[in-house]
Amino acid sequence: MSALIDALRRRLPADRVITDELRRLAYGTDGSFYRLIPEVVTVVNDEDEVRDVVNLARQHQRPVTFRAAGTSLCGQAVTDGVLVLLGEGLATCAIAVDGATVAVGPAMVGAEVNRRLAPLGKKIGPDPASINAAKIGGMAANNSSGMCCGTAQNSYNTLAAIRVLLADGTVLDTGDAASVATFRVSHAALLSRLDQLADDVRADAALCERIRTKYKIKNTTGYSLNALVDFTDPVDILAHLMIGSEGTLGFISQVTYRTVPEYAHKASALAFFPDMETACRAVVGLKTRPVDAVELLDRASLRAVAHKPGMPPLLKTLDEGATALLIETRAPSAAELQERIGAVLDELNAYPLVEAPAFTTDAAEIERLWNVRKGTFPAVGAVRKPGTTVIIEDVAVAVPDLAACCLDLQHLFAKHGYHEAIIFGHALEGNVHFVFTQDFGIETEVARYAAFMDDVCALLVKKYDGSLKAEHGTGRNMAPFVELEWGARAYGLMRQIKALFDPEGLLNPGVIINDDPEAHLQHLKPMPAAGELYAPVDRCIECGFCEPQCPSHGLTLSPRQRIVAWRELSRRHAAGEATGELGEDYLYQGLETCAGCGLCSTACPVGIETGALVRAVRGENLSGVARQLGQVAAQHFATTQALARTALKAGHLAESLVGAKLLGKLTGGAWKAGMPRPQPAGRATASQGDKVVYFPTCAGRIFGADTPAEALSATVIRVLERAGYAPIIPAGIDALCCGQSFASKGLAAEADRKSAELEAALREASDNGKYPIVLDASACSLRMKTYLAERLPVYDLVEFAHDALLPRLMLQKKADPVLIHLNCSARRMGAETKLKALARACAEQVVMPPEVKCCGFGGDRGFVVPELNAHALRKIHDDVPANCCGGYSSNKTCEIGLTAATGVPYQSIVHLLDECSQEAARMATC
Numbered sequence: 050m051s052a053l054i055d056a057l058r059r060r061l062p063a064d065r066v067i068t069d070e071l072r073r074l075a076y077g078t079d080g081s082f083y084r085l086i087p088e089v090v091t092v093v094n095d096e097d098e099v100r101d102v103v104n105l106a107r108q109h110q111r112p113v114t115f116r117a118a119g120t121s122l123c124g125q126a127v128t129d130g131v132l133v134l135l136g137e138g139l140a141t142c143a144i145a146v147d148g149a150t151v152a153v154g155p156a157m158v159g160a161e162v163n164r165r166l167a168p169l170g171k172k173i174g175p176d177p178a179s180i181n182a183a184k185i186g187g188m189a190a191n192n193s194s195g196m197c198c199g200t201a202q203n204s205y206n207t208l209a210a211i212r213v214l215l216a217d218g219t220v221l222d223t224g225d226a227a228s229v230a231t232f233r234v235s236h237a238a239l240l241s242r243l244d245q246l247a248d249d250v251r252a253d254a255a256l257c258e259r260i261r262t263k264y265k266i267k268n269t270t271g272y273s274l275n276a277l278v279d280f281t282d283p284v285d286i287l288a289h290l291m292i293g294s295e296g297t298l299g300f301i302s303q304v305t306y307r308t309v310p311e312y313a314h315k316a317s318a319l320a321f322f323p324d325m326e327t328a329c330r331a332v333v334g335l336k337t338r339p340v341d342a343v344e345l346l347d348r349a350s351l352r353a354v355a356h357k358p359g360m361p362p363l364l365k366t367l368d369e370g371a372t373a374l375l376i377e378t379r380a381p382s383a384a385e386l387q388e389r390i391g392a393v394l395d396e397l398n399a400y401p402l403v404e405a406p407a408f409t410t411d412a413a414e415i416e417r418l419w420n421v422r423k424g425t426f427p428a429v430g431a432v433r434k435p436g437t438t439v440i441i442e443d444v445a446v447a448v449p450d451l452a453a454c455c456l457d458l459q460h461l462f463a464k465h466g467y468h469e470a471i472i473f474g475h476a477l478e479g480n481v482h483f484v485f486t487q488d489f490g491i492e493t494e495v496a497r498y499a500a501f502m503d504d505v506c507a508l509l510v511k512k513y514d515g516s517l518k519a520e521h522g523t524g525r526n527m528a529p530f531v532e533l534e535w536g537a538r539a540y541g542l543m544r545q546i547k548a549l550f551d552p553e554g555l556l557n558p559g560v561i562i563n564d565d566p567e568a569h570l571q572h573l574k575p576m577p578a579a580g581e582l583y584a585p586v587d588r589c590i591e592c593g594f595c596e597p598q599c600p601s602h603g604l605t606l607s608p609r610q611r612i613v614a615w616r617e618l619s620r621r622h623a624a625g626e627a628t629g630e631l632g633e634d635y636l637y638q639g640l641e642t643c644a645g646c647g648l649c650s651t652a653c654p655v656g657i658e659t660g661a662l663v664r665a666v667r668g669e670n671l672s673g674v675a676r677q678l679g680q681v682a683a684q685h686f687a688t689t690q691a692l693a694r695t696a697l698k699a700g701h702l703a704e705s706l707v708g709a710k711l712l713g714k715l716t717g718g719a720w721k722a723g724m725p726r727p728q729p730a731g732r733a734t735a736s737q738g739d740k741v742v743y744f745p746t747c748a749g750r751i752f753g754a755d756t757p758a759e760a761l762s763a764t765v766i767r768v769l770e771r772a773g774y775a776p777i778i779p780a781g782i783d784a785l786c787c788g789q790s791f792a793s794k795g796l797a798a799e800a801d802r803k804s805a806e807l808e809a810a811l812r813e814a815s816d817n818g819k820y821p822i823v824l825d826a827s828a829c830s831l832r833m834k835t836y837l838a839e840r841l842p843v844y845d846l847v848e849f850a851h852d853a854l855l856p857r858l859m860l861q862k863k864a865d866p867v868l869i870h871l872n873c874s875a876r877r878m879g880a881e882t883k884l885k886a887l888a889r890a891c892a893e894q895v896v897m898p899p900e901v902k903c904c905g906f907g908g909d910r911g912f913v914v915p916e917l918n919a920h921a922l923r924k925i926h927d928d929v930p931a932n933c934c935g936g937y938s939s940n941k942t943c944e945i946g947l948t949a950a951t952g953v954p955y956q957s958i959v960h961l962l963d964e965c966s967q968e969a970a971r972m973a974t975c
């Protein structure tokens with residue numbers, strides 16, 4: 050293997066050939082309950098790199114697996130050979146002028162493609178639940194579907210063209226006539242063999258009919274044999290065989306989709322039926338009505354979410370056996386939507402219901418209803434025992450068989466002791482998921498799982514002739530059962546297809562085609578308890594939904610990967626084993642480069658904030674000296690702040706002597722271009738007006754501006770007074786801090802002590818909460834909102850400016866565009882709409898770079914590990930308008946990093962309000 054690694058390092062940059070134990074473990078984990086540790090991970094950015102990596106692996110006879118987002122659930126994205134990880138160079142997207150088609154690279158996240166299509170009223174057809182994290186390569190390779198796409202709008206049926214790299218290094222682009230013509234000559238034998246296979250199938254009437262029947266419902270078990278009966282041109286057959294092939298036949302380097310409409314008008318209703326059979330009879334009727342989604346939820350799934358906030362009260366009182374259907378209908382106009390609602394209600398009224406259903410068109414209410422459905426899977430995962438795995442299986446039957454199948458599954462749950470299992474799914478397609486928990490660390494439990502899966506497969510195949518995998522792909526999980534579902538003749542065809550495209554068997558071996566009848570019981574992922582530092586970690590299901598939110602993902606580790614590694618470190622610690630190289634590397638990759646922003650929790654199905662784990666571990670790892678220094682800094686915060694201002698003055702003096710660029714190099718990136726100058730906190734002058742308590746946070750007090758008048762606190766005071774407020778500054782602010790800076794370093798006790806001190810000062814200044822309290826940094830606002838738990842009326846500056854200042858200020862809009870950054874704390878507080886509204890009130894054009902989430906500055910991380918800030922903002926530059934007149938956010942340190950990265954001066958959004966309201970006042974007096 051060392052020879053192969055050496056060869057890979059000669060072909061790729063060294064940092065894209067990964068061999069350290071920590072990251073191989075991290076990338077050996079996907080969303081499934083399997084784990085294989087790759088010998089080497091390579092990050093590829095273009096087709097040529099993929100070709101060369103595959104060629105090198107073939108020369109050294111090592112298996113190759115392609116990985117996109119790793120959200121797959123059946124073990125198709127793990128390997129003990131060469132893992133080829135898709136880099137950002139493969140994240141391409143080209144939309145046709147009319148939006149009818151979109152050509153997408155395999156590293157594009159599905160939701161990002163839809164975001165770009167949205168202005169044209171279009172979207173891609175596949176809509177898996179993982180679309181916010183899943184990438185196009187995986188979605189096409191698994192023929193993923195979802196709640197609304199059914200079979201008509203999946204990748205197979207919306208494919209316009211595909212570009213693939215075969216195992217021999219040849220590229221075929223079916224959307225390029227020249228490429229097709231060349232391929233017909235170079236690969237005439239392969240195409241001839243495909244043609245012959247198709248002829249053989251069409252000549253076998255029984256097999257041909259079986260294939261057609263199998264694909265009338267959702268089916269992703271095995272290869273897409275429907276390609277052999279749906280198409281006559283072998284190039285088309287090849288293209289559609291690639292869909293659902295899970296990287297076993299070749300590498301998909303581009304997919305061109307025919308887009309589908311995305312209607313703006315939607316309505317949803319939750320209908321409750323007395324039993325499963327009645328609900329499923331209603332599904333049969335609803336298939337003839339204008340519905341876009343019908344999601345079934347059994348009584349167990351409704352019970353699992355009944356006590357969560359915002360759930361309908363009825364969920365707690367339903368009779369045993371009750372079943373719900375979540376129904377959505379969409380239309381291009383409001384009038385047509387009402388017609389469709391009427392048609393659906395007419396159908397529902399034909400069945401006995403627990404209560405009359407009511408459709409809502411309110412976006413917030415629709416989201417609340419869909420949260421019932423979305424909460425089912427994580428609800429089971431969140432309550433499982435530490436060390437157990439949550440498993441989601443995925444089957445489909447003909448819709449008339451749906452009720453009987455669900456009842457049969459419930460009987461199997463009881464027979465095998467899976468009493469926590471729930472059933473939900475896409476009822477319109479007869480496609481249901483069932484979720485249960487499993488301990489793979491005990492041999493008898495593995496045997497129980499094996500017996501259960503045998504019974505499930507026998508039931509689905511022999512009684513219902515259903516699909517053992519409807520939309521999750523075959524993977525390792527269902528590979529031993531492909532022949533059971535399809536029969537020997539069809540399975541033989543699949544073997545021939547695999548041998549035709551991959552004669553050496555090096556592309557993702559063991560996936561789809563596997564001779565081991567117990568392959569689904571091999572390489573089961575251990576889930577050791579993660580310890581008591583942060584208990585929610587044990588709820589992690591390692592799905593990867595968190596990764597697109599994380600600023601360090603792709604630089605070091607993602608939240609999922611931090612948890613994977615921490616679980617292994619905890620296991621070693623409990624077993625008395627040395628943590629070794631993995632433990633050493635975790636200090637930087639797991640701890641130092643975590644921004645602690647908490648955005649992972651906003652995408653996590655079970656609400657885990659990995660930053661909380663990191664802060665706890667940082668606290669455990671602190672030396673006695675570091676802890677003492679933290680305590681001293683907290684006890685003498687005014688002195689600490691003064692020292693920081695002195696250091697900042699010294700930095701500016703050094704910059705005047707050697708320049709900002711050289712000083713940045715000398716300080717390891719800690720010194721930034723455009724670093725603010727220290728300024729004293731502003732002082733309130735108005736005594737008349739509505740009283741409001743304003744707390745200038747410590748970052749704004751340390752990092753000032755070129756003049757006192759431009760400092761953050763002075764600007765906030767000026768705008769408050771201009772709006773008719775009389776701000777009150779708490780006494781002794783130089784010694785006060787919300788505690789956030791201490792919490793981020795793991796000094797939890799010191800952080801809470803500072804929060805308590807600030808609470809006392811705010812309580813006194815606000816007359817025990819009589820007056821509103823405003824903080825000028827979103828990170829501090831979030832900290833105090835969380836700490837106070839509504840004991841005092843705390844507002845973030847963005848929130849207060851939108852709700853209280855905007856109606857009172859006259860504003861003169863800027864003609865040139867402005868940039869805004871929704872920092873992680875503001876995002877977590879739900880401030881996006883209000884920040885945009887403030888900016889739009891002040892500027893004709895507002896740009897918020899869509900692919901930038903957290904800026905990665907993370908309090909002081911931008912000074913200590915500046916590469917994190919640079920990595921997080923690597924995509925911002927293309928979105929900066931040439932004539933931009935400024936950037937605005939609501940966290941001082943974020944603004945420092947944004948300024949350094951873009952060259953555009955970033956300030957608090959209050960500066961924009963100040964400038965525009967001042968200009969409006971000036972013009973009013975002219």
